[in-house]
Amino acid sequence: MRSNIHVKDKVAIVGAGITLFRRRLLETPRELAWEAAKMALDNAGLTLKDIDCVVIGTAPDAFDGIHLNGEYLADGSGGFSKPTVRVYVGGGTGVMVPIAAWWHVASGHCKTVLAVAEEKMSPAHPHPQGVFAYIWDPILERPLGPNLIWIFAMEMRRYMHKCDAKKEDIALVSVKNKRNALDNPVAQAAANITVEDVLSSELLVWPVNRLDISPVSDGAAALVLASENMARRVTDSPVWVEGIGFTLDNTHWYNRELGFPRYVNYAARLAYKMAGIERPWKEIDVAEPYDPFDYKELHHIEGLMLARPCEAPRLLKEGWFNRSGELPTSPSGGLLGVGNPIAAAGLMKVAELFWQLRYEAGARQVKKPVHRGVAQAWGDLMQAGTVIVLGN
Amino acid sequence: MTKKYPGTYLKRDEMYSLPGLVRYKPTAKYSFSAGIAQTKFLEGLKKGKIIGVKCPSCGRVYVPPRAFCEYCHVPMNEYVELPGTGEIHTAVISYISTFRQRMDKPEIVGVVKLDAPGYTKESYEFAGLFHRFCGITEEDVISGKAIGMRVKPRWKPENERTGSVTDIECFEPVES
Numbered sequence: 331m332r333s334n335i336h337v338k339d340k341v342a343i344v345g346a347g348i349t350l351f352r353r354r355l356l357e358t359p360r361e362l363a364w365e366a367a368k369m370a371l372d373n374a375g376l377t378l379k380d381i382d383c384v385v386i387g388t389a390p391d392a393f394d395g396i397h398l399n400g401e402y403l404a405d406g407s408g409g410f411s412k413p414t415v416r417v418y419v420g421g422g423t424g425v426m427v428p429i430a431a432w433w434h435v436a437s438g439h440c441k442t443v444l445a446v447a448e449e450k451m452s453p454a455h456p457h458p459q460g461v462f463a464y465i466w467d468p469i470l471e472r473p474l475g476p477n478l479i480w481i482f483a484m485e486m487r488r489y490m491h492k493c494d495a496k497k498e499d500i501a502l503v504s505v506k507n508k509r510n511a512l513d514n515p516v517a518q519a520a521a522n523i524t525v526e527d528v529l530s531s532e533l534l535v536w537p538v539n540r541l542d543i544s545p546v547s548d549g550a551a552a553l554v555l556a557s558e559n560m561a562r563r564v565t566d567s568p569v570w571v572e573g574i575g576f577t578l579d580n581t582h583w584y585n586r587e588l589g590f591p592r593y594v595n596y597a598a599r600l601a602y603k604m605a606g607i608e609r610p611w612k613e614i615d616v617a618e619p620y621d622p623f624d625y626k627e628l629h630h631i632e633g634l635m636l637a638r639p640c641e642a643p644r645l646l647k648e649g650w651f652n653r654s655g656e657l658p659t660s661p662s663g664g665l666l667g668v669g670n671p672i673a674a675a676g677l678m679k680v681a682e683l684f685w686q687l688r689y690e691a692g693a694r695q696v697k698k699p700v701h702r703g704v705a706q707a708w709g710d711l712m713q714a715g716t717v718i719v720l721g722n
Numbered sequence: 723m724t725k726k727y728p729g730t731y732l733k734r735d736e737m738y739s740l741p742g743l744v745r746y747k748p749t750a751k752y753s754f755s756a757g758i759a760q761t762k763f764l765e766g767l768k769k770g771k772i773i774g775v776k777c778p779s780c781g782r783v784y785v786p787p788r789a790f791c792e793y794c795h796v797p798m799n800e801y802v803e804l805p806g807t808g809e810i811h812t813a814v815i816s817y818i819s820t821f822r823q824r825m826d827k828p829e830i831v832g833v834v835k836l837d838a839p840g841y842t843k844e845s846y847e848f849a850g851l852f853h854r855f856c857g858i859t860e861e862d863v864i865s866g867k868a869i870g871m872r873v874k875p876r877w878k879p880e881n882e883r884t885g886s887v888t889d890i891e892c893f894e895p896v897e898s
């Protein structure tokens with residue numbers, strides 16, 4: 331790691347766990363957190379006794395319907411009687427969890443961290459979209475009666491205009507990711523669909539149809555992170571955290587160019603600088619950009635500098651981002667294919683890089699040899715960017 | 723990975739017939755103050771004016787106004803009236819309400835980039851508002867003709883204005 335900052339310890343991921351992602355799960359949020367945490371510990375060959383600290387991520391309390399959801403999840407996440415903290419940056423939370431776990435270890439404060447993300451959206455009734463009503467500014471936005479999908483539609487429309495991209499170009503992301511998810515045993519929305527299926531699905535807010543959007547989900551994911559010494563003791567194939575970056579823009583999303591995600595780009599630059607990466611489009615072998623909507627994957631690929639601005643739709647069409655392509659993106663199946671239990675979905679992306687970089691992704695393993703990957707999430711009102719670079 | 727993954731899927735009917743299923747509806751109610759800067763903005767709307775605030779340090783004019791410049795971190799007190807005209811940055815057609823019910827009549831909404839000093843044409847950020855559009859068609863949105871279109875606020879009649887963002891009915895094309 332060619333880091334520009336002082337760290338006490340190098341940090342590695344040594345284990346990962348995940349539950350099924352489904353529209354409705356019987357398990358409570360803390361039961362889901364427990365299942366993922368236990369699987370990650372087993373995978374690392376460790377027990378809870380070996381864990382120094384716990385980091386928890388879960389998106390707005392309003393989804394699970396439990397106030398102080400981090401505290402509620404603490405025991406299921408293994409945080410009982412340990413230094414435990416919840417981090418939260420909206421949809422960016424899932425990648426913020428391993429970022430926070432990184433600084434716990436890099437600072438020398440903890441040798442091992444259990445990082446757990448959980449989301450249960452099924453309690454919100456009749457549909458979680460109602461819960462999103464409360465993220466809008468109460469004075470200037472709520473009186474206009476917005477639906478969450480509006481803001482995505484506005485960004486997508488601007489991106490299409492700026493980049494001369496068509497709806498069918500963008501729908502290819504949904505086709506690719508849902509197809510990739512056919513090989514993912516936890517996936518909720520895996521399917522062999524066509525561009526025509528996306529375009530003819532229910533029109534919600536033009537240009538957004540239902541199949542442009544990831545589904546509503548319950549689920550949990552977890553990672554175990556460890557200092558270099560500890561990591562080398564427990565595994566022959568640690569996956570190193572080489573760079574992290576996170577930034578926040580303001581809530582005035584209608585005061586900026588919506589065609590390019592500055593909030594992701596700044597975070598990516600921080601992460602690449604730490605990892606010593608100067609040409610990410612050449613040096614990154616596999617990527618998990620955040621894809622709650624199909625255009626978002628393209629938007630984020632450009633924010634992550636894996637393609638030039640407005641170049642992603644053409645590269646997508648040429649197969650560049652397929653599993654067999656030059657720079658596979660969302661080989662997991664992404665949020666569009668695996669599902670979107672918000673915080674857990676972001677952490678799922680980091681877990682997928684862990685499996686890819688250990689050549690443990692099975693049928694999902696990308697064709698090319700992999701040395702370095704980047705995962706990213708975005709959150710809030712077009713505001714938060716969270717980026718992590720991993721290497722083997 | 724050949725292991726079995728935890729999690730017990732429930733069909734919709736199964737969930738709603740679970741033993742001990744609790745239904746709960748919060749009854750929290752709120753009253754939000756608009757604060758120092760936005761109150762000036764809302765007072766302006768009541769008079770049919772778009773009010774911005776100018777940073778003494780970098781010269782940006784902010785709409786909606788805020789009490790401090792986020793770049794320079796200095797207080798802003800110089801409120802200025804803007805013409806209210808601008809161009810459409812993005813526009814979409816909504817067929818669903820806040821709670822996802824189908825709407826009888828689709829609504830066109832989006833972002834207006836307002837004419838304001840302190841920015842260049844290439845600036846990433848700009849003075850602007852999120853609002854409804856009227857006088858433009860669904861076809862204008864889909865074809866892209868709407869983007870870049872010059873618009874101005876259509877005000878509610880003065881006696882119906884309350885100091886709310888809805889004192890502007892919508893933004894409509896300048897030529898109409």
Ligand SMILES: [Zn+2]
Pocket residue numbers: 777778779780781782791792793794795
């Ligand atoms: Zn300033």
